[in-house]
Amino acid sequence: MPKAVDKSRLFILALVCSLAMLTSWTEAAPRQSAAVSADVxxxxxxxxxxxxRWQTPLLDDLRQLCDTIGGRPTGSKACDRAVDWAVARFRAAGVESTWTEGYTIPGSWEGGADHAECIAPTQFPIRVVAGPFTVPTPNGQALEAPLVNAGEGSSESFARLGDKARGSIALVLSPEMKTEADLFAEYGRDGAMFAAARRAGVAAVMVQSSRPGVLLYRHPMGLGGDSLPIPAAMVARVHAARLARLAEQGEVRVRLELPSRVGGPFQARNVVAEIRGRELPQEIVLIGAHLDSWDLGTGAEDNGVNAAMVIDIARSFKALGIVPRRTVRFVLFTGEEQGLFGSEAYVLQHAQEMGQHVFMITFDTGSGHTSGFYLNGRADLRQPIDQALAAVPGFAADDDSVEAIDGTDNFDFLLSGVPNLIAKQEWAPYLPNYHAETDVYEAVNQGEARNNAALAAALVWGLAESPSRPAARQSRAEVEELLRNTKMDEQMKGLGQWQDWESGKRGVSQ
Ligand SMILES: [Zn+2]
Incomplete structure (x- = not known):
């Protein structure tokens, strides 16, 4: 329970309302709105x-998604199964108006059975896993080469290696990741590091895992359609440390095999479910989460728990038989991990009705307690949140940040001027399991997952009921000012997204 939730109050409510509510919580026939009392x-x-908080199969759904379907990179069979599963779950919840929307991702990447070993001065296996959107070792075969220690991976440390670097396997050492700032620094390091590795002419790069022991994770080193031209892998932290010590004493030879598959454009699907509004059906409140994940774990924290939450909220609307004033859209995006492709496609495909999207909310930090929201540069969004949550004051989710976040599915909505929120969640248990083998069902904080769902459901309802439009859409000039004020323009330049905004390919046109 979050500190501020008044458990007893909710519990009494649950009891008082139980006669009205106690429909079966799994495949309940949706209640007909005519039969729903004005009280409900x-x-x-x-x-x-x-x-x-108490009555839904949220965690059963999550377990099915994680254990039965598993890790689901967009483009994999598992992701297709997850999309079909989500459609079936929305329909079983009584949301007949559920469909998928196809779109194209410019390039595919699939990891293979990676292997590495040290072959001199002594032999031992090395745990490795290929970095997404890096090319395979030549012909997918094992590459054998001397190892050079490229230190922390700066251009200076690569330059210091001189001719020794050409054709070798470069080892880059990493600090241990303990905070979200460390994680951002890890992403921030990559561009210059790989550019230096290319200039030095190395045959491959092995990057020390920033996680303890032998824990590995998928760390995107390129983006969909824009692969990194050097084979690159994460190496278990303890194995990298041993290799570095051996390299101080003499020549170390390593065999590295990364049979990843890089391919061309392919079709992916988003899932959209809709409950039409009773008075303003043309106005839309959207709650979204990405359904895709990386594949070493089963994508429980990132982001299965929130995908299951979006389905669960739709189920609760139907089970209670309530019909909001505005339309609520429940969207499960794919392609997020490859570079926000699903939400970009949604915004493009719905460009004509973007002005009718009155709010967009996304959750993408696992099951950490929600203490407030990222307002993404718009302090004016706090008041509509307060209004929407007035009926459930116990949540006190008001520890906001006006910071603008670039890196999840709100991005294209922000560029389109749509009021958008990201839940601001405690970083655990998301962070230590981020994209890692340990991102599995049991990592999820079940109590907080339920509290987050309770908060999100009340918020979506409140925004959809708001007597007047809860917040204004921004014009192109206003978005431009927001991007500069929040320094999001710099993040976008770093991530190669600025050109799309400048050219008008993405974002509100006027
Ligand atoms: Zn995510």
């Missing part, structure tokens, strides 16, 4: 929150 509709926010 009037107390919908509290009822949704209570139901999410």
């Amino acid at each position: 509709q009037a107390h919908a926010a509290e009822l949704l929150a209570a139901r999410e």
